[in-house]
Amino acid sequence: MRIRAATDADLPTLERLWRAFEAEVPEAPWVDVDDVEELGELAEIVAAEIALLAEGEDGVVVGFALARAAGSRLGRLTDLYVVPEARRGGVAAALVGEVVGRLRDKGLEYVRLEVVASNKDARAVYAHWGFRDDELVLVAPLDALAARLRPSAGGASEGVVYVQTDDVAAVERATTAFAPRIGSHESHVDEPANGWTAVRDAVAARDPAALRRLAKELSDRLGAVVLSLGIESGAVVRLVALERGSVMDEYLSVPEFFGALAPGDVVAMAANPTVLARLTGAEHSAVRAAAPTADAPADLPPPQEIVAGLVAALRLPRFER
Numbered sequence: 001m002r003i004r005a006a007t008d009a010d011l012p013t014l015e016r017l018w019r020a021f022e023a024e025v026p027e028a029p030w031v032d033v034d035d036v037e038e039l040g041e042l043a044e045i046v047a048a049e050i051a052l053l054a055e056g057e058d059g060v061v062v063g064f065a066l067a068r069a070a071g072s073r074l075g076r077l078t079d080l081y082v083v084p085e086a087r088r089g090g091v092a093a094a095l096v097g098e099v100v101g102r103l104r105d106k107g108l109e110y111v112r113l114e115v116v117a118s119n120k121d122a123r124a125v126y127a128h129w130g131f132r133d134d135e136l137v138l139v140a141p142l143d144a145l146a147a148r149l150r151p152s153a154g155g156a157s158e159g160v161v162y163v164q165t166d167d168v169a170a171v172e173r174a175t176t177a178f179a180p181r182i183g184s185h186e187s188h189v190d191e192p193a194n195g196w197t198a199v200r201d202a203v204a205a206r207d208p209a210a211l212r213r214l215a216k217e218l219s220d221r222l223g224a225v226v227l228s229l230g231i232e233s234g235a236v237v238r239l240v241a242l243e244r245g246s247v248m249d250e251y252l253s254v255p256e257f258f259g260a261l262a263p264g265d266v267v268a269m270a271a272n273p274t275v276l277a278r279l280t281g282a283e284h285s286a287v288r289a290a291a292p293t294a295d296a297p298a299d300l301p302p303p304q305e306i307v308a309g310l311v312a313a314l315r316l317p318r319f320e321r
Helices: 008-024 035-048 091-105 120-129 142-149 168-182 202-206 208-222 263-268 273-280 284-290 303-314
Strands: 002-005 050-055 061-069 074-082 110-113 158-163 187-189 197-201 225-232 236-243 246-252
Touching (some): 002 091, 008 035, 008 050, 008 061, 008 074, 035 061, 050 091, 061 091, 074 091, 091 110, 091 120, 158 202, 158 208, 168 187, 168 197, 168 202, 197 202, 197 208, 202 208, 208 225, 236 273, 236 303, 246 273, 273 284, 284 303
Parallel strands (some): 074 110
Antiparallel strands (some): 061 074, 158 225, 187 197, 225 236
């Protein structure tokens, strides 16, 4: 393999490789690519900056790298591409090594590059070479952002607690004992259906936090599996599954609707089919299909539809009064 400087005669080859690169790793949908401008910049780099080609033993060009000064101490690696059949053979490292040498010859001390966040393979290679994160660029669809920024208190909340028991009297006693603690004197316990007894409390239905407190108290007092299911702020669906007072699983249809979460917490807010199947006897596939998540309510079915799907999948009594 040979690394050499590109000349004007190599512009057709560089254009072909650049178009292959663009096809393989296309720009994000919100980026307007001006081919004329991009190819013009490529020609400028060949004429006055650092433009390198990697050739195989047969003289065929298998990769290229472009770089230019970006300040008195900083260089920028603008493009790096190796054809698929020549990868994992050290071509990219050889190209970047030559770029580094030429940037140092110019008196520069640092080099930066840009890579899309989803290109994990490239990011891993760059990290291995010694590149470190510098700036994080964030982007969001305006429609989704508008939905997320809408005041969360704009819609009404409603909810029901389901106790896995046919012992209505025990549920009524526990509900009567706890309801005053959340300021409620309007609780109704339905007749059992499908092995579940529904508790409908006027205060808890309007206050998601009170609904979860009621569910935890009933699960703790009765030693039973209890589910709280509700629509919060008229926009998102939350399901909390408890066993003997401990939360076993929690699902929120839009995990970050009420604020940003750590990546692990976002994943944790997706329904766990294994846990819910064990607690309720539901089918894994039915739970998975009934509990979608998204970045914004607009990307999901209406919350009433999601609730109906969960009720069906978990074989719960009706949600509505």
